[in-house]
Amino acid sequence: MSDQTQRFLFDDNDVRGETATLAESYQHVLAKHAYPEPVAQLLGELLAAAALLVGTLKFDGLLSLQARSEGPVPLLMVECSSDREVRGIARYHAEQIAPDATLRELMPEGMLAITVDPAKGQRYQGIVGLEGVDLAACLSEYFAASEQLPTRFWLAADSRRACGLLLQQLPADRIHDPEEREASWQHLRTLADTLSAEELLGLDTETVLHRLYHEEPLRLFEAQPIRFRCSCSRERSANALVSLGQHDAEQLLQEQGGTITVDCQFCNERYVFDAADIGQLFAGGGIQPASDTRH
Incomplete structure (x- = not known):
């Protein structure tokens, strides 16, 4: 299965994880527009982030990530439904985009809105500034600054595949001592930081998790398929x-x-x-x- 999310859970720690791999669905998004490479990569990272976030939510509805700026990329927008149906789009000024442009160069002083729109219940929206070195850092900082569960992201895209890894600390259950909880959380994050973009894009989920956590007992759950689908009609x-x-x-x-x-x-x-x-x-x-x- 080339397009999927897959959840995993550490047996000895109050931490869960999610991986996301998008290939065919990512290609459907890119096929609609001739995006410059830096824009295609950023859009792929946003698609992977949306797929990861949907995997952590228990809701029936739509998650949207919308970034805006006054820079070369004024708009990025991705939607992912609770059924894991994705679509995305970018607006850009090609003449202003260098081949190796960074997030800060593409979207200076940008803002990202994260919106959860359930079929039933109250709509929720959070805002984060695009001030980090990359999109993963911005999203991680948003969760660190909010009152939600501590969450870290690792994202990569190369115009062929868009992939992501997420770790999220859960409420105290297995470990109750605050210092021990923090040490455990830091240990798992530090191991994930050793994962390169090439490995994230080139290895399957089981290989990635073995590479990072072969000494940590964990449970890998059944993969959930992702597909491109536009809701227009x-x-x-x-x-x-x-x-x-x-x-x-x-x-x-x-x-x-x-x-x-x-x-x-x-x-x-x-x-x-x-x-x-x-x-x-x-x-x-x-x-x-x-x-x-x-x-």
């Missing part, structure tokens, strides 16, 4: 037109020469609506299926 596009109101929709139809085109920025799918479609929408007749010449 002709019906959702039609609903967006209905929300404009009939007068504005008809005016837009006239301005665009008799057809309204709705483009999905994530997957480049295009939905076209003509005067008959608009009339039927506001007559309460719903939407017509796309014809052979309309999508």
